[in-house]
Amino acid sequence: MSDQEHPTRKPGARAGALIGLGSVVVIAVVIAIVAVVVWSRTDATPAARSASTAELSSPTPTPSPAPTGFPANHAVYDATALPQANVFAVLPQLPVDAEPHASFAGYTARPLADLAPIWADPLGDPVAALPREYRYGGTTVAVIEKQNDWVHVLLTGRQGIPSAGNPAQLTGWLRTTDIELAPIDVTVEVSISARTIDIVRAGVPERIASDFAWGTDQTPTPLGRSFIHLTEVTSFEYARGLPTVYLSLQSPTLDGFGGQDVAVTAFHYHDERTGAISNGCIRLDEAAITGLAELPAGTGVSIRP
Structure with a gap:
């Protein structure tokens, strides 16, 4: 066969083939890189993923409150x-x-x-x-x-x-x-100027007296806070067999009273129970003293002028 019988080859055919092959190689490399990245993320162990999540989501620890007041004392005393x-x-x-x-x-x-x-x-x-x-x-x-x-x-x-x-x-x-x-959620509030006595439970006052007797200028009722330290029925005739409620406060002017070397302030019943006429005690009617007598020892009492 003569040379003229061979088919004619077009210029650039080989170059195009090479370019096409190069594109395929580049695409393959890109796919491989993406696969490696995805595999590296998904192949992490559950423990590693949990640790990473914990680092992001763990709250900042709240510090314990510092002790308040005076330091503890564990010494033994007689x-x-x-x-x-x-x-x-x-x-x-x-x-x-x-x-x-x-x-x-x-x-x-x-x-x-x-x-x-x-x-x-x-x-x-x-x-x-x-x-x-x-x-x-x-x-x-x-x-x-x-x-x-x-x-x-x-x-x-x-x-x-x-x-x-x-x-x-x-x-x-x-x-x-x-x-x-x-x-304890109960206290007693006394106002001498307002002539009122309230039993206050959980912040809610109950008026038990709108009139009563209190101390004279020479033997005044002591003011301030105190507490009920004893409630008992006494033999005092003026109490009419009703309880007497003793407070932790004592007279500001009397060293003693009734032959005793104490002068304890108390709530008690008395037939005469209006005005500044007592030796310092607060004189009440039967209903008021009965209500006060039901309160536990340690109940706080505030007496204001």
């Missing part, structure tokens, strides 16, 4: 060597209430053991002891401040008798580890 805080005690080593018209903390406290040490200053040593049992009450006390490790409480007794010291409401500190702490 409370039997300390003078007892009771209605007859005169304890100049204990402070009086610095905020007599402040509110209560909403708790009562009572010793777990026979005696609980009492501090004037929680950074020092105890100076008195609170009994768990006492014939004349005063062992369940009102709390006026609650901390993590301590409670500030009102106490029976006096810092001094009126003629030789300060007879105002005593206070002290107890360790929370030494006491039974119980919530």
Whole structure:
């Protein structure tokens, strides 16, 4: 066959074939890279994926609240060597209430053991002891401040008798580890100028008296906060067999009363019960004293002018 019999070859045919082959190679490489990337993401272990998710979603830990108040004291003391805080005690080593018209903390406290040490200053040593049992009450006390490790409480007794010291409401500190702490949502509010007495339960007042008798100028009713330390039926004729509700406050002017070396303020019944006529006690009618007598020991009482 002569050369003229061969088919004629077109220019550029081979170049086009090479270009087409190159495109295929590039596409294949791109597909391979995408596959590797996808495989590397999907092939991660469940644990690794969980850890990654946790790093993104874990909340910032909330720090524990710092303890409030005085530091804890775990020392052991011989409370039997300390003078007892009771209605007859005169304890100049204990402070009086610095905020007599402040509110209560909403708790009562009572010793777990026979005696609980009492501090004037929680950074020092105890100076008195609170009994768990006492014939004349005063062992369940009102709390006026609650901390993590301590409670500030009102106490029976006096810092001094009126003629030789300060007879105002005593206070002290107890360790929370030494006491039974119980919530209480009731208080008593007395206004001498308004002639009203309310029992306040969970913030809701109930008017129990719109008239009563209180102390004279020479023997005034003590003002400020105190607590019910004893309720009992006495033999006093004027009480007519109804209960007398004794408070932790004592007279600001009388060293003693009725032959006793105490002058405790109380709510009680009396036939004459209007105006400034008493020795400091608050005289009420039968319904009012009956209502007050139902309140538990340690109930806070605020008496305002």
